[in-house]
Amino acid sequence: MIVEFALNGEPANARVVTSVSLLDVLRDQLNLPGSKNACDQGECGSCSVVLDGSVVCSCLVMAADVQGSEVTTVEGVAADGVLNAVQEAMHAAGAVQCGFCTPGIVVAATDLFAANPTPSRTEIKEALAGNICRCTGYGAIVRALESISGEKS
């Protein structure tokens, strides 16, 4: 079947079989490899995208189910050649090491700040509770996001 949806603000379509995940369609068909596959079980958040206003693990979403939906991936959180406030803060704070979890954390944190520009430390942690980072110990990620809490993005 052909699935049509809005992807990073542009119309997109993909020919999918029923069992294929949104993550695989993004990576393999739509040339958006920024979303990562680390566990394929919705445990690590590396594949996080915003689907109709909610952060989801795209490995757990059937591509066939996104017909008519709006999807934002890490490639769509900022314009080409620019970083958004979350990305800027994470870069400055040293919140990236291997970077495999980073796209998912950028998506989840960008979504948090869109809904709540002044998150507390606890709110930041709760928003990222579904994103596993194996390198940083999360310290620099928390510092980065605390540094822009309350700022105009």
Place this chain on the structure above:
Amino acid sequence: MTTTRTTRAPSTVAGGVGESTLRPDGIAKLKGEFDYAQDLRAENMLWGATTRSPHVRARIVSVDIAPALAVGGVHAVLTAEDVPGRGAFGLEHADQPVLASDEVRYWGEPVAVVAAEDEDTARRAAAAIEVEYEVLDPLVDPLVAESEDEVFRRMRIRRGDQETEGAVIVEGYYEVGMQDQAPLGTEAGLAVPDGHGGVDLYATSQFVHIDHSQVVASLGLRPEQVRAHPTGIGGAFGAREDVNLHIHLCMLALHTGQPVKMVYDRAESFTGHVHRHPAQMWYRHHADENGRLVRVEARIVIDGGAYASTTSAVLANACYFAVGPYRCDSVLIDGVGARTNNPPCGAMRGFGAVQVCVGYEAQMDKLAARLGIGPLELRKRNGLATGDHMPTTGQRIETPMPVADVIDSLAAMPLPGQDDEAPLPGGSGLTTERDQVRRGVGYALGIKNLGFSEGSDDYAVVRVRLTGDGAVVETAAIEVGQGLVTVLAQIARSALGVGRAEVRHVDTSRIGSAGSTSASRQTQISGGATLEASQRLRERILDRHDGDDLTDLGVVRDGEVVVPMAVLTTESWEETVTFRHPPTEPPDDDGQGVVHADFAVAGHRAVVDVDPELGLVTVVRIDTAQDVGKALNPESVRGQIEGGILQGVGLAVMEELIMDGGVIRNPTFTDYLLPTILDAPDVEALLIEQDGSWGPFGAKGVGEPPTISSTAAVIAAIRDATGKEINRAPVRPQDIAL
């Protein structure tokens, strides 16, 4: 010793050492544009998949590949018979079959590989191969293996008077479970045939030159026919030191004449790389009335699993650091690396030093309690210092050994107060009542060698060029996320005096080995090579043009630019340096000798909240002081410390591969628990900087020390909270509540 050859030292350059310069690959990673091995593609690319043993131990009676070949879209099915060269590989001993032929010796061992037109087809074909097995009884108990002399290495360290006894003796048995590195990027790679019988390999790795030599051997090729390329990698922590899919990919690519890509899924990754060795340890510590160690005896058994990997070196490390960073002149350590049918174990951050720290630090606390001496005071009375001799090898310590500073720093750091809003053990399950929560505080110190030891020729080759784009540092040293691409550029800037500098990775045909990104070694060793190459290049440029300074503007003499950079870089300027650390020697029969090149120590204080009835733990806070020599990039050091501590916390309270007769019961992220942001304690870190190491600008490796004693500190804190004699990592709810 940092050699400074010039009196014409460069002036301070922006982005040089000591600054927290930002990662050059950070923006690409934040935008999702960084290429990992998982993301590589090529024209006409096929996908590979692996057929693995469903048995822990079995004889292979027959392998029928016809059903796989009958699957549409399959281009190749290869078995052990198709391995053109050496049939086995291994970092220390080539004992692990590329593909099993006669017998499978662990659960998940590769038996065949397939290349097909897409990933699903490849996996279906791999599953279609019919292997007839005769199931054999597996050997899964390392103590039974030892009794049957199924061992990779036995090691004995004997030092000093063996009759010494202390006024106070404490004993204990301790064990550490099997931890997984769990890098977020699984094993992945792409092999591209060059059309002339050779192959280019782009795969997850910590050490492309060792991959290269193993591919060359097993494919029966000449070295120049294989090029291993450093490739984007989603973490490592030891899991990438051994070959896994590398030889398979190259075989499939050469067999089909097409590029072949392979990506392990998470469950396959758990069987596709080595793990941290589980350990059993029996300790007896003797001390005098003042708490000074007079003798330490230990027996250490680690389970190497089915194949050798780095078990010999991990066992040696466990034995060398079995006493910790403490003086003692009478030592007997017996170590065994057992061979079983459990999954092969090898390198993981801390490499043997982690396991013994759980044992010796529990012993130090027992001694302190017995003698009524505070835990830090007891450690201070025994702490090693520069000029002392290692308790195990007898080696005189020549580089900084600031154990006393670590202890004083920890003692001076403020403890957190009670916070009535703090998350309770058990998290959002809300199963714990706040008034039942007990707080505990625990301390631990750890020590480890830096770089390779025991007489190995440990070196790194780096080429530094000065071009119109600035300084270019060429290396095959792997960036696994730790920030090597940041720090080598910083070193080049500071040593050359040029602000524009970048690191470029080159393949194995274009530069000599940098050694492995392991053993906390690259900043010291590839960094040392970068420093020396940059210094030599600067000297040559200044000699040639009679300058007294080199800056971004060019060669300067008497305050004037005499050769502008654009003119200077029309000439070819490059220096290639092979850097070696001070030589080490193999141990003698008693484990004595100058075995190590350098050491680092760290200490941790853990604060935990425990629900003793439910056995739940929250690690509230970890304070640490770490011996870093010189922090070349303080934020990167902090990142290593915070990340390393959380891996130590994981081992303390949740991370364990559950083995059932050789089968891994939890090879998924659903069942192998990793610390989330809600599990991460607040961390305060003090960096102890002292001159005297041979690393560039006095730097020491910083990657492993955070992981060594953080586990032991958390366990000590749980003991403090519960009053229980907890003797294992990870601490499970039943260890606390039952």
